[in-house]
Amino acid sequence: MALLILTDLDGSLLDHEDYSWHDARPALERIRQASVPLVFVTSKTRSEVETLQRQLAIEEPFVVENGGGVFFPPRYDELELPAAEVLDRYRLIRLGDSYTRVRAFVEEARPRFDVLGFGDLSAEEIAELADLSLKDAELARQRDFAEPFLLDPVERIDELTALARREGLEVTRGGRFFHLMGRGQDKGRAVEIVVGVFERNSVERPVTLGLGDSPNDLPMLERVDIPIVIPRLGGGQLEMEREDVRMARFPGSKGWNEAVLGVLAEEGMGPE
Numbered sequence: 001m002a003l004l005i006l007t008d009l010d011g012s013l014l015d016h017e018d019y020s021w022h023d024a025r026p027a028l029e030r031i032r033q034a035s036v037p038l039v040f041v042t043s044k045t046r047s048e049v050e051t052l053q054r055q056l057a058i059e060e061p062f063v064v065e066n067g068g069g070v071f072f073p074p075r076y077d078e079l080e081l082p083a084a085e086v087l088d089r090y091r092l093i094r095l096g097d098s099y100t101r102v103r104a105f106v107e108e109a110r111p112r113f114d115v116l117g118f119g120d121l122s123a124e125e126i127a128e129l130a131d132l133s134l135k136d137a138e139l140a141r142q143r144d145f146a147e148p149f150l151l152d153p154v155e156r157i158d159e160l161t162a163l164a165r166r167e168g169l170e171v172t173r174g175g176r177f178f179h180l181m182g183r184g185q186d187k188g189r190a191v192e193i194v195v196g197v198f199e200r201n202s203v204e205r206p207v208t209l210g211l212g213d214s215p216n217d218l219p220m221l222e223r224v225d226i227p228i229v230i231p232r233l234g235g236g237q238l239e240m241e242r243e244d245v246r247m248a249r250f251p252g253s254k255g256w257n258e259a260v261l262g263v264l265a266e267e268g269m270g271p272e
């Protein structure tokens with residue numbers, strides 16, 4: 001049976017505190033051996049995903065900035081895609097509004113809201129806030145679609161969300177930040193596109209496995225065959241209405257590893 005894995009990064013494949021994937025090595029190795037596509041569905045930017053893919057020595061389709069765009073690398077050039085544009089070496093299916101438009105809303109809202117977005121911050125400040133290295137913070141600042149932000153006081157998020165919606169934008173919540181983005185995008189819509197492409201291009205429909213830890217992962221987890229919630233450090237678990245949702249036993253890469261190995265074994269792809 002063909003399997004397709006769609007995963008959030010921060011707090012799921014990557015540990016919340018230091019972004020390490022070390023504990024997921026056994027599952028990553030099995031995924032490689034079994035040639036299972038591993039699709040990152042993340043709030044991170046293209047530059048950040050490219051860096052991680054290089055570290056893991058993989059070249060797979062990926063979804064950036066909370067569903068803003070779906071990128072297919074040259075390795076998948078034989079796949080038939082719906083309307084895609086060419087961007088550098090990729091084929092890109094664009095779902096989000098431009099970063100310029102999203103930033104314009106931040107400026108517009110500022111007189112009434114104490115909102116602080118990545119576009120207001122230096123790489124040093126982002127590194128500090130997000131526990132990133134300076135180099136990674138610079139990659140996180142290279143944005144195309146969505147704006148991560150903090151709000152003070154955080155209780156005013158419903159008010160800000162209502163204003164954003166009136167302007168055709170949407171707000172969602174990730175592990176560390178809120179994210180402001182175009183209304184046409186979320187992780188669920190992006191996942192539908194990725195799964196659709198694999199379905200149309202395969203003999204058999206792949207079984208889809210999704211993993212995430214935050215509210216912005218819900219639209220993705222609702223659309224996969226096997227949803228797995230990764231618990232969050234310090235509690236406040238993601239709640240999901242589906243009865244067949246599975247909960248990993250540990251946060252971050254350790255929980256991800258065990259949960260993925262479990263599904264691979266069920267699907268007949270366990271260690272030989």
Ligand SMILES: [Mg+2]
Nearest residue numbers: 008010011175
């Ligand atoms: Mg996350």
